[in-house]
Amino acid sequence: xxxxxxxxxxxxxxxxxxxxxxxxxxxxxxxxxxxxxxxxxxxxxxxxxxxxxxxxxxxxxxxxxxxxxxxxxxxxxxxxxxxxxxxxxxxxxxxxxxxxxxxxxxxxxxxxxxxxxxxxxxxxxxxxxxxxxxxxxxxxxx
Amino acid sequence: xxxxxxxxxxxxxxxxxxxxxxxxxxxxxxxxxxxxxxxxxxxxxxxxxxxxxxxxxxxxxxxxxxxxxxxxxxxxxxxxxxxxxxxxxxxxxxxxxxxxxxxxxxxxxxxxxxxxxxxxxxxxxxxxxxxxxxxxxxxxxxxxxxxxxxxxxxxxxxxxxxxxxxxxxxxxxxxxxxxxxxxxxxxxxxxxxxxxxxxxxxxxxxxxxxxxxxxxxxxxxxxxxxxxxxxxxxxxxxxxxxxxxxxxxxxxxxxxxxxxxxxxxxxxxxxxxxxxxxxxxxxxxxxxxxxxxxxxxxxxxxxxxxxxxxxxxxxxxxxxxxxxxxxxxxxxxxxxxxxxxxxxxxxxxxxxxxxxxxxxxxxxxxxxxxxxxxxxxxxxxxxxxxxxxxxxxxxxxxxxxxxx
Numbered sequence: 001x002x003x004x005x006x007x008x009x010x011x012x013x014x015x016x017x018x019x020x021x022x023x024x025x026x027x028x029x030x031x032x033x034x035x036x037x038x039x040x041x042x043x044x045x046x047x048x049x050x051x052x053x054x055x056x057x058x059x060x061x062x063x064x065x066x067x068x069x070x071x072x073x074x075x076x077x078x079x080x081x082x083x084x085x086x087x088x089x090x091x092x093x094x095x096x097x098x099x100x101x102x103x104x105x106x107x108x109x110x111x112x113x114x115x116x117x118x119x120x121x122x123x124x125x126x127x128x129x130x131x132x133x134x135x136x137x138x139x140x141x142x
Numbered sequence: 143x144x145x146x147x148x149x150x151x152x153x154x155x156x157x158x159x160x161x162x163x164x165x166x167x168x169x170x171x172x173x174x175x176x177x178x179x180x181x182x183x184x185x186x187x188x189x190x191x192x193x194x195x196x197x198x199x200x201x202x203x204x205x206x207x208x209x210x211x212x213x214x215x216x217x218x219x220x221x222x223x224x225x226x227x228x229x230x231x232x233x234x235x236x237x238x239x240x241x242x243x244x245x246x247x248x249x250x251x252x253x254x255x256x257x258x259x260x261x262x263x264x265x266x267x268x269x270x271x272x273x274x275x276x277x278x279x280x281x282x283x284x285x286x287x288x289x290x291x292x293x294x295x296x297x298x299x300x301x302x303x304x305x306x307x308x309x310x311x312x313x314x315x316x317x318x319x320x321x322x323x324x325x326x327x328x329x330x331x332x333x334x335x336x337x338x339x340x341x342x343x344x345x346x347x348x349x350x351x352x353x354x355x356x357x358x359x360x361x362x363x364x365x366x367x368x369x370x371x372x373x374x375x376x377x378x379x380x381x382x383x384x385x386x387x388x389x390x391x392x393x394x395x396x397x398x399x400x401x402x403x404x405x406x407x408x409x410x411x412x413x414x415x416x417x418x419x420x421x422x423x424x425x426x427x428x429x430x431x432x433x434x435x436x437x438x439x440x441x442x443x444x445x446x447x448x449x450x451x452x453x454x455x456x457x458x459x460x461x462x463x464x465x466x467x468x469x470x471x472x473x474x475x476x477x478x479x480x481x482x483x484x485x486x487x488x489x490x491x492x493x494x495x496x497x498x499x500x501x502x503x504x505x506x507x508x509x510x511x512x513x514x515x516x517x518x519x520x521x522x523x524x525x526x527x528x529x530x531x532x533x534x535x536x537x538x539x540x541x542x543x544x545x546x
């Protein structure tokens with residue numbers, strides 16, 4: 001799978017969010033992303049893949065293919081699915097070391113943090129942390 | 143009741159804007175808002191009376207002690223308690239339950255049984271599980287029924303000679319169900335079983351006389367009834383509190399030098415070791431005054447009117463399913479909208495400035511009973527209005543469109 005660099009994808013997302021005038025458009029976009037998140041293999045809907053710290057259940061699975069990490073995820077809440085969908089578009093298909101070193105300021109730039117409750121913001125941080133933990137784990141195996 | 147819009151002026155936070163909209167505060171079962179009367183009492187304490195209680199001979203200490211003890215009297219009178227020393231100040235309901243659960247360790251044996259209901263808050267489950275783990279006693283559960291009520295017939299059959307304690311809430315925090323505590327207490331006493339009532343959700347909505355219902359232990363929190371956070375009280379019949387060992391320290395503390403102060407041995411000080419939340423206790427007393435000034439009959443009438451209005455409007459909203467609405471209840475409504483996750487609904491409502499609680503509400507067994515991940519919980523207070531309920535319905539309809 002060929003994807004752009006983490007930074008260029010992040011910039012695309014920032015540009016995308018710049019189009020939105022108000023919170024409801026941002027939320028609608030997240031909801032639509034959530035609905036379009038590719039089907040998650042139900043075998044991976046297990047305790048070990050649960051991201052701790054989210055109010056809804058979020059499952060995150062990672063596997064390494066050709067030195068790149070492929071992330072898949074699922075949630076029982078649609079907005080969480082939308083948020084994880086953004087993170088997957090940024091990090092899935094990237095090399096572990098690039099994921100580890102990635103800056104995360106795009107989350108602030110898209111202005112989403114202001115529209116997430118503290119509980120949800122913590123959930124988002126937990127997702128990012130889990131993505132990075134997988135990257136660290138795969139990197140150390142090399 | 144005084145006009146609700148006049149009452150709202152007593153609460154500075156209610157004029158706040160959230161995400162550009164007027165705040166609609168429907169999370170009162172978690173924490174009620176604080177009126178200026180209470181805030182001012184706390185400020186006044188720090189500006190004029192701040193000092194430690196029960197110790198100093200100086201005037202400030204005497205002032206602070208008088209105010210602190212006058213709060214105890216207010217609580218004693220309000221809850222119909224015989225003796226003021228039966229009121230123990232705590233950091234809240236959870237603390238009160240833990241004082242009892244850890245104190246009972248020496249009184250409970252491996253053949254004993256303890257009973258909770260299926261609709262308890264986790265804080266009225268976990269301490270008893272810990273007690274059972276330590277003593278080998280058995281924890282049994284009164285089942286609930288589909289309509290959100292306790293199965294009282296099942297409870298009657300559970301009572302036997304081994305049942306030493308029953309722990310139930312007065313009102314379910316997730317469903318709003320008012321439980322028949324007088325009946326539960328009478329049945330238990332006939333069986334020589336003691337009862338602790340978790341009053342966290344009941345105390346804010348109606349007046350209760352603890353001597354009349356003859357309960358053995360009762361716990362509540364100030365922040366549910368317009369008081370500050372981090373303060374509450376434990377009531378216990380004096381003969382029971384006398385038997386209960388101190389919560390902090392335990393038996394070994396007797397040999398330590400700090401035990402030289404004999405007042406620790408007397409009620410209520412035995413359970414109030416260390417500097418308490420003095421300003422919180424004073425604020426608690428002020429909150430009791432404030433609510434009595436509004437009048438609990440008025441509070442109940444207004445809240446029941448809001449409950450009926452909100453239930454009717456929600457029932458007419460497509461996709462809404464309410465849990466436990468067929469029973470005698472307070473102004474709490476737990477519901478879901480179609481198959482949408484409650485956290486999605488809660489997040490969207492927040493964007494409209496509407497504060498609700500979503501999730502399991504620390505009552506996982508209830509959610510397991512209904513086989514749902516959680517609910518959206520709207521909890522109404524005497525300062526809420528019908529037009530706020532209209533805003534909620536509008537926002538729910540918009541959320542429904544957004545989520546598709």
